[in-house]
Amino acid sequence: MTTKTAAPQRLRPVRRTRTNNARRRESLTALGMATPAVVLLIVFLVVPVALAFALAFTDARLISPTPARFVGLRNFTQLFTDPVFYKSLRNTIYFAVVVVPLQAGLALVLALLVNAKVRGINFFRTVYFLPVVTSMVVVSLLWTFLYRQDGLVNNIISTLTLGHFQGPDWLGDPATAMPAIILMSVWQGVGFHMIIWLAGLQTIPAELYEAAELDGATTWQRFRHVTWPGLRSTRTFVLVTITIAAFSLFTQIRVMTQGGPLDSTTTVVFQAVRTGYDQQQTAYAAAISLIFFVLVLTVSLVQRFLTREKD
């Protein structure tokens, strides 16, 4: 780097102009190449993020004859006195608090199960991954059917307990609706994080395991002292991605329960879409989006801090 920047100064004036021309051409070409992506990112990401901040303090509606006016903190005072918002916030956190450890843990178990050099192991990796490739809309519709009072899940429960136990109307009961959605979401997403863990597992040098074996370490000790520390950076990634995905819970709710029964499954994103799109209240939805943004940002920063590289 230093030799390259120092080189032109030692050259004769004629050469220098030529290099400067090449330099300028390089800069212009680079700028031209980066422009389409940069413009698109500004128009469809930077501007809307900035708008989420700006619109939250106005009375903008999706389709309105009058231009948006500045209304100060009105949307926020309205939001913080809205009981549905607190329910959304509570449900979103409830979902995340259960899903993050459940999905991350189960994904790690799956990854350890398929990290063996056994014949046919690729088959299992493929099968565990199938739900990830299936769209959440399809998964939600399918499980809506499976969760019916007379559906497949209850039929299996009844068969396994020899008819002694009758399952609930999973999605129709406020007590079971969210757990049912949690179970289904983990079923759909766990394969994705299994692959991430697996990639992490394969970066751990085999010599470490051999050394541990020579020292007579048990399976648990090998996991505790070799595998777990070796997965440090993978762990951060898995936790951050699951948490952000969990906070963004929307599709399942929209397709399966519409937030019900009795708002037991309303989430922040679902409420934002309902007010912003169904009721066309753009500004109010922008305020919800802003709170959501702050929530996601805080949690991922806290997670990054807690799982940072120590020593």
Added chain:
Amino acid sequence: MTSLLKRLGGHAGRIVLALVFALPLVFMLVSSFKTDDQIFGDLGSVSAFLPVGALSLDNYTAMFDRVPAARFLLNSVLISSITVVLGIIVNSLAAFALARMRWSGRKVVLTTVIATLIVPFETFALPLVWWVNQLPLLRVNGFQLEWTTGWMDTYQVQILPFVANAFSIFFFHQFFQSIPKELDEAAIMDGAGWFTIYRRIVMPLSGPAVATVAILTFLPAWNSYLWPLMVVQSEELRPVMVGISYFFQLNVGWGQIMAYSSMITVPILALFVAFQRSFVNSIASTGVKG
């Protein structure tokens, strides 16, 4: 002896889990060929997962009568493939400029792109709806072209916001940096321009990266739901995932819903199984940045 038992135990666990993951999807596919009566009749037994009884394509033909499913499919194929192609071009060009060329502002752009990675789409989807509704649009009105505003209900609103992608740029950037820079110098000696280097040297060497970005762009585009739900009203512009939820509201039989679900899922699953290795590798490499 114990190691054999252990191995058998491990395999038993894997098989039970495989059933848990596969059976709901098997149920979906099998049910799409059954009548509603039989779907419910089979629920209490293993036949729920087996293609038994009177099987027919009736659900499929009924579904095509009920909704313009072919149109929905065409829309999704169109939107996803254009997004993938444009995404590969736009993001690789930007990444090339960032990874292999020297210009002022490069560091700032790269840092900003990486910073945007943590912003989930859901946080700005609604302001984006309002925003695209303000954008200018050239519309064909009879034989005249006229300027209006609002991108609602177009193909481009389903494509353009997803073309530039911070992750794709980042991914290409990492890959391009691993290609020896001496190749560029040699090409410049031979009188090649930067665009030639991009097109004739770097891109042909980047097959795996292109495949990864293609997969990681295609899947969300095909599966997207929230965005088209908000910006598409007319039936003829609807992609498959929004199509199915309208279909669901029509209160049609479950057999037809399973037929539609199978139609939009099985081809993707088949593609996944065929390209399983590169697919899984591409997902795995997304974790490397942690």
